[in-house]
Amino acid sequence: MKNYLLFINGNLGLKILKYLLSQEDVNLLGVVLNSTKKRKKSYTNEVKSELSNSKSQIIEFEDNQDTYNIIANLFSITDFGVSVLFGHKIPIELLNTVKGELINLHPSLLPIGRGADPIPWSIIDQKKQGITIHQIDSELDNGRILFQKEIQTNISMNSGDIYDICMSELFQEFIRIRPQWEEKKIKAKIQDGIKTKIHNSTELNNRQIINEDEIGTFGDFLRIMQACSFSDGRRPVLRDNFGKLWEINILIRNCKD
Numbered sequence: 001m002k003n004y005l006l007f008i009n010g011n012l013g014l015k016i017l018k019y020l021l022s023q024e025d026v027n028l029l030g031v032v033l034n035s036t037k038k039r040k041k042s043y044t045n046e047v048k049s050e051l052s053n054s055k056s057q058i059i060e061f062e063d064n065q066d067t068y069n070i071i072a073n074l075f076s077i078t079d080f081g082v083s084v085l086f087g088h089k090i091p092i093e094l095l096n097t098v099k100g101e102l103i104n105l106h107p108s109l110l111p112i113g114r115g116a117d118p119i120p121w122s123i124i125d126q127k128k129q130g131i132t133i134h135q136i137d138s139e140l141d142n143g144r145i146l147f148q149k150e151i152q153t154n155i156s157m158n159s160g161d162i163y164d165i166c167m168s169e170l171f172q173e174f175i176r177i178r179p180q181w182e183e184k185k186i187k188a189k190i191q192d193g194i195k196t197k198i199h200n201s202t203e204l205n206n207r208q209i210i211n212e213d214e215i216g217t218f219g220d221f222l223r224i225m226q227a228c229s230f231s232d233g234r235r236p237v238l239r240d241n242f243g244k245l246w247e248i249n250i251l252i253r254n255c256k257d
Contacts, residue, residue, distance in 0.1 A: 003027050003080070005029050006030070007034075012105070013084040030056050080101060086104075103181070108130060109150060121227070123159060131148065131151065147173055151165055158227075158230070159229055207236065210238050235247070
């Protein structure tokens with residue numbers, strides 16, 4: 001049996017959880033959830049429902065020594081750890097206690113898109129979109145790469161569209177490479193030495209309101225619209241010079257359709 005520890009959030013985290021629970025060769029030691037400030041209230045109950053027939057431990061991640069001690073004890077017997085949309089950097093003192101190897105499933109072509117909201121920022125910065133599965137080290141989204149894949153996009157796609165594709169691809173590719181990863185048959189490669197900005201989780205909020213006087217080219221405006229449009233219905237709004245807010249709807253369709 002292979003001892004696994006999960007660090008999860010979001011629907012992809014639940015899918016990975018369900019998948020590993022279905023594997024007869026996996027012993028799931030525990031599931032670490034990000035802090036209450038970074039996840040929806042119902043998420044804990046969703047995880048508990050999946051673990052109803054399991055003895056796996058649930059740990060709610062908090063930045064304190066008690067939490068660290070619990071995770072360190074589990075790390076000492078962890079063969080394989082997987083982080084899925086987990087909203088925290090794992091401290092180096094914990095990483096040093098891991099018996100096996102930890103990997104992260106990340107929705108960008110690292111080193112492009114380090115940090116929070118990689119898909120929106122890649123749209124704004126006009127970078128390629130993709131997915132990366134990489135080893136976790138002491139630096140954020142900096143570990144050696146096990147697998148990468150570019151996602152083909154077009155001008156009609158917003159963050160929500162690209163996110164859905166990335167989540168599907170990360171799930172399928174994790175399942176595909178898992179046996180090779182466990183058997184240490186994948187040669188991990190160092191990330192390209194490209195210097196990229198690491199965004200935090202609050203930066204994108206400042207782009208949700210587009211001020212009339214701040215609109216540059218149409219391309220700039222369109223990229224902000226696409227970057228700040230998500231599958232859950234969130235959309236940016238326009239604030240005119242009188243302070244009034246306006247809903248914006250843009251339809252982009254291929255002329256051949």
